Amino acid sequence: MNFLGQTWIGDWLAGLGRITILARDAIASCLTFKASRRDLFYQIYFIGVKSQAVVLVTGAFTGMVLTAQTYFQFHKVKMDTATLAVVGVSMCDELGPVLTALMVAGRVGAAIAAEIGTMRVTEQIDALRTLATHPVDYLVVPRLLASMVALPLLTIESIVLGIGSGYIVGSQLLGIDPVYLYLNMLKYTSDIDIFFGLIKSFVYGGIIALIGCYKGMSCGLGAEGVGRATTEAVVYSSISILICNFFLTLALQRLFVLVS
């Protein structure tokens, strides 16, 4: 155990333990409704409304490029009208939730870590505690809930815009029959694809907020500490989202097979 404590594995396990405790405290606080409604709405505005531009541009151009690439391959085997079906399933299941989460992790995860980290180094978190306010109730819970509400909504926007822009590119630019393009997309994209995408985005929202808050609250002293916390929040959130995506996909597919 002593050996473990002195290695990076020990540090990593200790960090994992601390973030688990933070998650437990945040969930307990969520269940007892200790967060302020005003702070929650502000965070939904900051995370949801303010991230629209970046998410919409990402969704639109991902849909467009996916349509073009799929068409170039499908055209060789005369399957042009199935192009948007591939775009639809990909956007709903994978690209919509994952790319939205990665963009939000870059924008919001960094902002959360920087804000809370600055509060830590300027003793504002200690000041909160002296004012009989639990930092988890005041700082973590509003961000966690807001992120878990905002991310599915942003993902829906991203999916809609991705499929919509793919449809326009396919029908107007690549000359695919618009009716078959649209009908095939409807035929092969099911409700369950959208449902999986939304569950994933809900989980990714939690990951982004939790890692951002954890990195901010545990950041080292000084400007260097805040800078490192900000970078680590983005890197760890992004990696966690990608790893989690694989396991969530497997788990959700298995669950779906079991249920149906």
Next chain:
Amino acid sequence: MIEVRQLNKSFGAQPILAGVDLRIETGESAVIIGRSGGGKSVLLKHLIGLLQPNSGEVFVDGERITRMNERQLLRVRRKFGMVFQGAALFDSMTVAENVAFGLRREHLTEAEIASRVAATLEMVDLPGTQRKKPAELSGGMRKRVGLARAIIYEPQILLYDEPTTGLDPIVSDSIDQLIIRVRDQLKVTSVVVTHDMRSARRVANHVFLLHNKKIYAHGAPGEFFASQDPIVRQFIDGVADPKETEF
């Protein structure tokens, strides 16, 4: 009443406090003096549970706070107000929102909160600053706002971490007067951490010297400042150790 028994605290391998014993009676105005980096602020943070010791106990009104978790400590902290060295104002909020923060849990109307904020800002000689942001305030004004935030909910114990550090003598004097005024008007127990001897003489009715990681000497100001102990004298007179001035 605050009582500290055999408090030990280390950061990594660096011991900061080693066997600190301290007793501050209700209504007393205690000043803890000591050298910079000597652990005064660390000791102060233990009194309110912001730091947990490696060993030793802290009692507040007979309750042992060193075994409490963060949620249990919130109840005890309602007895306290704390003024931080750098004021620690919430920089995303206005002065009024900062000062009103401690009142939000008391279910008052907005009008009542605004009136309490105005009265408290008047008390710290900062009337009409409600809409300013902390970034627009000078160092002295920030400390006054920090004090207003700490006293608005009328705590029983006020902790001051270096209240006059970094301020010019005139502003320092006004902060000292403010501490005395708050102590006398609100009848609070005050614990002031400082290395400003002038401030310590004015504010204290019990002085503690933290030296070599423990309380080296303590007593009433008259007795303490007349002490002939070489360590106490060296600190009071501000005489550097000759070894430390060799380059």
